[in-house]
Amino acid sequence: MIPEATVARLPVYLRALTALAEGGIRTCSSEDLASAAGVNSAKLRKDLSYLGSYGTRGVGYDVDYLRYQIAREIGVTHDWPVVIVGIGNLGHALANYSGFRSRGFRVVALLDADLDRTGELVAGVPVRPFDDLEAIASEHAVAIGVIATPAAAAQDVADRMVAAGVTSILNFAPAVISVPEGVDVRKVDLSIELQILAYHEQRKAHETGREVAAAIGGDQ
Amino acid sequence: MIPEATVARLPVYLRALTALAEGGIRTCSSEDLASAAGVNSAKLRKDLSYLGSYGTRGVGYDVDYLRYQIAREIGVTHDWPVVIVGIGNLGHALANYSGFRSRGFRVVALLDADLDRTGELVAGVPVRPFDDLEAIASEHAVAIGVIATPAAAAQDVADRMVAAGVTSILNFAPAVISVPEGVDVRKVDLSIELQILAYHEQRKAHETGREVAAAIGGDQ
DNA sequence: TTCTGTGAATTGTTTCACAGCC
DNA sequence: GGCTGTGAAACAATTCACAGAA
Structure with a gap:
């Protein structure tokens, strides 16, 4: 049973592996793949460990092989x-x-x-x-x-x-x-995504405001 | 500091409240709003508790008031x-x-x-x-x-x-x-969302297969 | 030595269950 | 009596840190 959070990332890994393969790369480390996928390597390795042991210690992962294994796990080896x-x-x-x-x-x-x-x-x-x-x-x-x-x-x-x-x-x-x-x-939902960004944007603005206020206030 | 998971749901509550308001509803319970938003009421109440105490015990929430409070928290009271x-x-x-x-x-x-x-x-x-x-x-x-x-x-x-x-x-x-x-x-990412569905779809297919096999196998 | 795979620790989220207020 | 607000418990996800394979 693969955790839901992991399932949601498998397609991201699949895409990153496809990009690596298209760049002619045949082998990659967890660090390489993690950075291509925008996650940290510990998380990537943990995620892949739920599928099995498809890497080689000291070496890394075979790009094509891992790509196939993930595609099979997701169920997109056929249309x-x-x-x-x-x-x-x-x-x-x-x-x-x-x-x-x-x-x-x-x-x-x-x-x-x-x-x-x-x-x-x-x-x-x-x-x-x-x-x-x-x-x-x-x-x-x-x-x-x-x-x-x-x-x-x-x-x-x-x-x-x-x-x-x-x-x-x-x-x-x-x-x-x-x-x-x-x-x-x-x-x-497009507008929900934008609203989530707006929330963080607003917080950043407050934060800046506070910093500015602190700077103006100086060491009073 | 509002948890990220809660932030991601606030826009959903906002939309549900807008729909209730448009239906002429002025007051709602956590149960009502939760079902309009597609979550359970305990989660809804916990989420709202991070914003403050905007409900009335024994009564529920004022739709317009809560809507404004959430809009303000998200930062969409202005464009x-x-x-x-x-x-x-x-x-x-x-x-x-x-x-x-x-x-x-x-x-x-x-x-x-x-x-x-x-x-x-x-x-x-x-x-x-x-x-x-x-x-x-x-x-x-x-x-x-x-x-x-x-x-x-x-x-x-x-x-x-x-x-x-x-x-x-x-x-x-x-x-x-x-x-x-x-x-x-x-x-x-549209195709990632579809791939996540495909994963679960594939699992359902396996599950059905197993159930069918079990049914055929009977109580051997 | 290098880099994977993974238990253990930590951090985050959800659910429970009920005290407290209307 | 009904419903919110919230500690505490249960569960899930992430990160740490290192044993062990190549």
Whole structure:
């Protein structure tokens, strides 16, 4: 059983290893890989230790071998079919995102409730009516769905996805969706990320203010 | 000093409170708010306790009052000016995202290195050359920048942002960027989120396999 | 000697359970 | 009686520090 925090970092290691491999590097130390991934080496080694012993003491890790082991652990040695629902600005961006294709995912359908959009080609894939969801999900055995609709539609879309057999949902809509036991949801929310930054930014401003005040105050 | 895990949830509570307020609800219990935010009530109360005592025992929380207190704590009672660099598909989607405006952020400029894009209007804001970054950042006192460029450009953009006085960066490029002490970076990576789902999906598949095997095996 | 793999210590987060206030 | 606020307990993640393999 791999800790959740480790699972969330494995894709980062995978990407870093791919970058190293593309740079022609065949072997790396935990220090090298950790710095490419933006973590410290103790954490990296601990994380990798949950997968097994894929390194060599005194030497390091074979880049290709470790890359394969992580890809296998994550489950991206084969492609996962994915549907995207909601082809607005964000849906367009997602459909065009080439990183999906190269990292283990294949967009098998783009769905939108607006029938005026039907037939429109986005990244070479035709937009289809949302009602085709069940047919597509069962035809392609889709387990992963992406919601890129407005917040108001998100729960309905999620319900339909679950009914159609989808058991993992990536939700970009700014809404909390509830799903049955056994279905995983991950949420990406742009304005929440910015608000977290704003909080720290505000604290930095206070900090500076205090330092300035202290400097002005001098040694009174 | 508010724990980081709590800080990351405050924006979720803020959004849930806004939804309650829009539904005409003036008072709510920790249970109500927790369920609107998708967390359990003990965690919610513990989180809110770091901000102060803004509830009333036996009654609950005043929605508007708590909303204001959280907004103040996060620092979104006034707007933060933001620049977006990289106006490709994702940059377009971000520029058009209305949640920015309504949640404490104002896009003051869209920048792109491709000069053919200069002047193009996106969501009513003209695209400007990347080299205008310093002028814009100092004119609007921009502290927060968004990177929506390809991975290869991300580090350069981050360096220029930091030099221009930006101290918080939201990075959508699939690359690790390094910044000096005192600069915050948050990363949003679409394919990493999908890979995390894939990991759990794969485990569910194994689990099912085992259950099926056990069922077939019966009580042998 | 170098660098991995990992117990042990530390630090952070969540959950429990109830005292205290309305 | 109902619900918040919070110590204390349980759990999870990170970091330390070093034994041991190459």
